[in-house]
Amino acid sequence: MYKIMIVDDEYLERKALSIILKNRCSVKDIEIVGKVANGEEAIEIAKENEIDIIFIDIRMPKKDGLQAIKEIKSILPEARFVIMTAYDEFEYVQEALKLNIEEYLLKPVKPEKVNSVIEKIVEKIKKRREEEQVKEKLKEKLDMVLPYIKMSFVFDLIFLDIDTVEEIKNRTSFFNINDLPSAVMIADIDKFARRTVDQDEIERQLLKKKVFSIIKEFAVDYPSLMIVPMSSDKIIILYFGNQIYDNKHIKNWLRQIANKMVDNIKERTNFTIKIGIGSYYDDPKVVGRSYYEALGAIRNSFLLGERSVIHWEDVKNQDYEDLAYPYDIERKLLEKLKSNKTNQLLELIDTLFENWQIDDNFNSMLVKSRLLELLGVLSRSAVEAGANYKDVSPVNYKYTQQLFDINTIIDLKEWLYSLCIKLFKKINEVDEKFKEKIIYGGVKYINLNYTNDISLSEAAEVSNLSVHYFSRVFKKEMGCTFKEYITTLRIESAKRKLKNEDENISNIAKEVGYNNSGYFSRVFKEYEGISPSTYRNS
Structure with missing residues (x-):
């Protein structure tokens, strides 16, 4: 009208x-x-x-x-x-x-x-x-993917060490943020796994979403905060700005905001949270340190009793300081779990305990708090690798209960080894027909898009699987790797096109997904034993 x-x-x-x-x-x-x-x-x-x-x-x-x-x-x-x-x-x-x-x-x-x-x-x-309808649809799509874009940025910033300040500026400008990231807070839902062990996954996610939504409201009032969920019970709050904010030193201002968040969650939900605060860094390339400090503050919050907001400076000078957390070993354990490899597992566990410098007089509470954190990380990784959450959750609860009754180094190592083996089994218990069903979407996507520059992560996303799990199941079900499968599709397509003598080989290379005709010829010869031109003339 x-x-x-x-x-x-x-x-x-x-x-x-x-x-x-x-x-x-x-x-x-x-x-x-x-x-x-x-x-x-x-x-x-x-x-x-x-x-x-x-x-x-x-x-x-x-x-x-x-x-x-x-x-x-x-x-x-x-x-x-x-x-x-x-x-x-x-x-x-x-x-x-x-x-x-x-x-x-x-x-x-x-x-x-x-x-x-x-x-x-x-x-x-x-x-x-x-045009407005198109823009509105694009905006709706952007609103849907924006949380994932933020998660990707935060993940890259903290874990992958973005190389230049210019790259950070370019990526933050997408969010209309002019300042640089300089400090990290982590909000952790207290005893979430234990308190929701009897609830199904949908109920658990809705509860998490409610907590996240309350904390996310702070980003509206304070644009200097970027708030993103992690693939766990934790929420990252990334601060962009200078060391002085609202006439307060950033450490004090972040404490003030964190306390407001804690109070809001307590008033509006049945949960409580702890918030760890990392140090301020004027170099955004090293803001990952602030993340690990915030994580360390939460992991060692028991040293400060019932306090809900803990700054890294509150705990860094405590007597646990020599007990540095070996993230590299944790990462290797996760890689073993996701790739379903049990070799060197005992060796890794021994190395983990050695790094903690544990002797007969070790701090039992400190080590157990670290192992509880590791239990959560390993369990989430098992789910990402394909295990059913409903099967992993009871394992979580059982091993948490067991840990409180263990008091020797040998038993703690055995506990961790047993946990890993149990999680390996849960990953492998997924029904074979279910594997075939979930892998089908990825295979169909590859068959339709193999001439484009598609990635393993794209195919995994179509199947709603983690990259690790998709890669492993794909190889088992298809008998080859993702890259080998795509190459086979491209070479077979090229062989059909080569039968048309009027079509240029360079054009055929581009049509099947190779921008470089020389590289195409090398791959073709590797697979067929002869060059494309020889194949055409044979």
């Missing part, structure tokens, strides 16, 4: 134009929402209606057409104007052109001219509406 207003101080002109629009116009879905005699009345109508097209006389009492247009444009910036006058006056035309008027009609207006004007303007409005 297109809404039209007629503004003319002459009654007969308003009446005539109204009849033309209703009876002589080829565009039928129009509605006349106002017929007024002066600019002031037109402005009032414009305030109450979304008007698309306004036919307006130039010379009127009280407020002339050009003055009214200026004011209406501030109310309805997308409205289209057609000015009407009985005089072909150059000065008015010049002024109207400055206001981006659509048309200039001389009275008495002719039906065919009015129809032509309406058709032209409606076509422009249609185009604008279509």
Whole structure:
């Protein structure tokens, strides 16, 4: 529907134009929402209606057409104007052109001219509406993927060590953030796994989402915070800005915000949270340190009793400082779990304990808190590798209970080894038919897109699987790796195309997914034992 207003101080002109629009116009879905005699009345109508097209006389009492247009444009910036006058006056035309008027009609207006004007303007409005719909759909899509883009940025920043400040600036500009990241807080839901052990995964995720949504509200009031969920019970709060914020040192300001978050969660949910705060760094390339400090603050919060907000400086000088957490060994354990390899497992566990420098007088509570954290990380990795969460959750609960009753180094090592083996088994217990079903989507995606530059992660995403698990199941089900499968598809396609002697080999290379024809020839020869040209002539 297109809404039209007629503004003319002459009654007969308003009446005539109204009849033309209703009876002589080829565009039928129009509605006349106002017929007024002066600019002031037109402005009032414009305030109450979304008007698309306004036919307006130039010379009127009280407020002339050009003055009214200026004011209406501030109310309805997308409205289209057609000015009407009985005089072909150059000065008015010049002024109207400055206001981006659509048309200039001389009275008495002719039906065919009015129809032509309406058709032209409606076509422009249609185009604008279509563009707005496209933009809205793009915005909806962006709103859907924006959390994942933020997660990707935070992950790269903290774990993959982005090389340059320029790269960080480029990526933060996408989020309309001008400052650089400089400190990290981590919010951790207290005893979430234990308190939700009897609930199904949907219920668990809804509870997590509620906690996350409350914390995320702070990003609205404080644009210097980026808040993203981790693949666990933790939430990362990344601070962008300087060492002084709101006339406070950043350490004190972050404490203040963290305490507000803690209070909000306690008031609005049945859960409580702890928040660890890392140090401020003016070099954004090393802000990953702040993350590990925040994590360390949470892991060692038991040293400070019931406190819910812990800054790294609160705990870094405690007597556990020599017990540095060996993240590299943790990473190797995770790689073993995700790739389903049990070799060197005992050796890795021994190395882990050696790094902790544990002797007969070791701090039992400290080691157990670290092992509990490791249990959570390993369990989540097992789920990412394909294990059913409902099967892993009882394992989590059982091994948590066991840990409290263990008090020797040997038993702690055995506990960790037994946990890893149990998780390996849970990964492998996934039904074979289920594996075939979930891998099918990825295979179908590859078959449709092998001529493009697709990645393993894309195919895994289509199957809703982690990259590690998809890669492992794909190789088992298909009998080859992802790369080998794509190469085979491309070479077979090339062989079919080579039968057409009129088609250039360089073009064939591009058509099957190789931009470099030389590389294509090498791959082809490696697979077929002969070059593409020899194959064509054989």
